[in-house]
Amino acid sequence: MPLSKRPTLTQYLIEQRRRFPSASGELNALILDVSIACKAIARQVAYGKLGEDAGMRRGGEVNVQGEVQKRLDVVSNEIFVSLAEWSGHLAGMVSEEMIDPYQIPGEYPRGKYLLVFDPLDGSSNLDVDVTVGSIFSILRAPDDVVSSGRDVTEADFLQPGARQVAAGYALYGPATMLVLTVGNGVVGFTLDPSLGEYKLTHPDLRVAEDAQEFAINTSNARFWEPPVKRYVDECLAGRTGPRGKDFNMRWIASMVAEAHRILMRGGVFMYPRDTRNPGNPGRLRLLYEANPIGFVMEQAGARASTGRQAMLDVMPEALHQRIGLIFGSKNEVERIERYHREGTSRDAPIPLFVERGLFRD
Ligand code: AHG
Ligand code: MN
Numbered sequence: 561m562p563l564s565k566r567p568t569l570t571q572y573l574i575e576q577r578r579r580f581p582s583a584s585g586e587l588n589a590l591i592l593d594v595s596i597a598c599k600a601i602a603r604q605v606a607y608g609k610l611g612e613d614a615g616m617r618r619g620g621e622v623n624v625q626g627e628v629q630k631r632l633d634v635v636s637n638e639i640f641v642s643l644a645e646w647s648g649h650l651a652g653m654v655s656e657e658m659i660d661p662y663q664i665p666g667e668y669p670r671g672k673y674l675l676v677f678d679p680l681d682g683s684s685n686l687d688v689d690v691t692v693g694s695i696f697s698i699l700r701a702p703d704d705v706v707s708s709g710r711d712v713t714e715a716d717f718l719q720p721g722a723r724q725v726a727a728g729y730a731l732y733g734p735a736t737m738l739v740l741t742v743g744n745g746v747v748g749f750t751l752d753p754s755l756g757e758y759k760l761t762h763p764d765l766r767v768a769e770d771a772q773e774f775a776i777n778t779s780n781a782r783f784w785e786p787p788v789k790r791y792v793d794e795c796l797a798g799r800t801g802p803r804g805k806d807f808n809m810r811w812i813a814s815m816v817a818e819a820h821r822i823l824m825r826g827g828v829f830m831y832p833r834d835t836r837n838p839g840n841p842g843r844l845r846l847l848y849e850a851n852p853i854g855f856v857m858e859q860a861g862a863r864a865s866t867g868r869q870a871m872l873d874v875m876p877e878a879l880h881q882r883i884g885l886i887f888g889s890k891n892e893v894e895r896i897e898r899y900h901r902e903g904t905s906r907d908a909p910i911p912l913f914v915e916r917g918l919f920r921d
């Protein structure tokens with residue numbers, strides 16, 4: 561398609577809104593603000609090590625997760641906040657990099673949506689110049705927040721992922737992309753660097769139901785639960801094992817980039833619940849990692865799960881709650897869920913696994 565014929569993100573959103581003549585356009589405006597924040601973050605990320613020369617803040621503080629914030633974690637968070645707080649569409653925000661919900665300052669009007677985000681996912685990959693991204697989720701604020709204009713509380717954000725109005729991610733890789741769902745399928749835009757505009761390049765992203773590629777950090781194998789060990793062992797056994805086919809494996813360590821690969825060519829991603837740290841049953845965060853990616857996956861015909869239940873049905877208990885996350889090609893995720901139903905006790909490992917286990921303690 562000639563470049564000039566490709567709709568921009570703005571055109572796409574206007575066309576979507578025409579399907580709902582009564583819509584106010586606030587959601588579109590909010591998504592555009594997020595898309596501009598992502599453009600600004602893409603520029604910051606592109607400076608790499610040179611970004612430090614500008615004398616900007618350096619990071620090094622510890623965030624609510626107990627993780628050391630990189631300079632670009634902090635910068636990206638500030639970009640999201642400053643580009644989204646002023647517009648009057650938001651009642652509040654939650655971010656990986658802020659302990660408490662962010663209140664819209666008094667000088668700005670308050671709106672009916674909540675924005676939840678991971679400003680920079682995969683930031684351990686910054687030093688090695690590997691793809692990172694931003695993840696966002698948009699929820700409706702509870703009615704009484706909208707009618708009273710009161711400050712938001714943690715409880716206002718504890719909504720299951722099925723209630724998301726929109727979600728998506730930006731990817732800062734060889735190209736900058738924005739992938740979005742407003743509950744009507746999944747679309748992908750590529751940032752045209754010469755125009756500074758997102759152009760529609762992937763009008764209907766669908767994930768293949770079957771796959772032969774999996775992603776998991778195998779250095780955690782000794783902490784996995786039996787259903788996960790069983791699944792991985794069977795993949796590794798390849799053509800001569802119970803699956804009767806060979807599998808490929810990838811691990812980028814930027815979940816957002818793994819999600820994108822799966823959208824492009826199928827596969828399954830697992831950062832499952834494990835026993836490494838009893839206080840944290842998983843590594844990834846429910847509200848701003850698992851839920852938005854889960855919504856994108858479900859809208860693309862894939863599946864997102866804890867292993868035990870659909871991710872989007874989980875009732876959140878805390879803003880920064882961690883959870884086991886499995887997503888990707890539907891038949892693979894359903895198989896892993898079946899393995900969880902068939903046997904989850906560490907005391908009663910599945911016989912097949914005991915015989916064939918390649919990752920036994
Ligand atoms: P973040 O940079 O936002 O803290 O998230 C990083 C996450 C996720 O993107 C990735 O899949 C995972 O951490 C990698 O974890 P390991 O280092 O344990 O592989
Ligand atoms: Mn992250």
Ligand code: MN
Nearest residue numbers: 656678680681
């Ligand atoms: Mn992050």
